[in-house]
Amino acid sequence: MDNDVSAGSSTTTIAGRLALGVTLLAFGLGYTDLIDGVTAADAVSIAHYIGGVALFVAGLFALRERDTAAGTAYTVLGAFWFTWAVSAGTQVSDNAAGLFLLLFALVALSLTLAGGDQLGQGVYGLFCVALVLMAVARFAGSDGLTKVGGWFAVAAGAVAWYAATAALAHWPTALSRRAARPGVTAAG
Numbered sequence: 001m002d003n004d005v006s007a008g009s010s011t012t013t014i015a016g017r018l019a020l021g022v023t024l025l026a027f028g029l030g031y032t033d034l035i036d037g038v039t040a041a042d043a044v045s046i047a048h049y050i051g052g053v054a055l056f057v058a059g060l061f062a063l064r065e066r067d068t069a070a071g072t073a074y075t076v077l078g079a080f081w082f083t084w085a086v087s088a089g090t091q092v093s094d095n096a097a098g099l100f101l102l103l104f105a106l107v108a109l110s111l112t113l114a115g116g117d118q119l120g121q122g123v124y125g126l127f128c129v130a131l132v133l134m135a136v137a138r139f140a141g142s143d144g145l146t147k148v149g150g151w152f153a154v155a156a157g158a159v160a161w162y163a164a165t166a167a168l169a170h171w172p173t174a175l176s177r178r179a180a181r182p183g184v185t186a187a188g
Contacts, residue, residue: 016058016074017164023051024157031150044088052082073111080104098138105131119163126156
């Protein structure tokens with residue numbers, strides 16, 4: 001593995017990834033039923049203040065630093081989490097909730113395809129899958145599919161947390177080309 005800590009190592013990016021990681025972990029764990037008595041509703045405060053407000057502010061700081069990739073991601077995802085939190089508990093149709101999740105899955109897909117470091121793409125890709133699964137679950141009324149989506153959100157949160165911690169602790173953040181292709185020697 002390369003010890004590539006330059007990607008995503010600005011203070012703003014680290015803070016944003018920590019906020020996103022904590023929010024995704026709380027959100028995802030609430031849907032997995034892993035912890036007895038913990039539901040997605042328990043993640044509303046975290047989503048509102050950490051995922052919504054703090055992430056949005058981190059995005060504004062990133063834009064001020066001319067980091068358009070992180071700035072765009074954090075402001076848009078901050079808006080997602082804020083909207084999700086303030087609308088939690090309101091009565092909306094399953095189709096409206098599914099459409100909301102599907103629209104933000106498209107945002108997560110855009111963030112994934114925009115490039116950047118491997119860990120960032122992993123976070124957004126896993127989050128995209130989580131949102132698609134949860135959207136389809138709302139359209140179809142499938143609690144099992146919602147739980148699977150929750151696990152993808154947990155995985156995305158764990159990757160975001162690792163990316164922030166790795167930048168702080170100078171841990172590896174990228175696979176080398178040789179490590180990415182097992183069995184290939186330096187000669188070819």
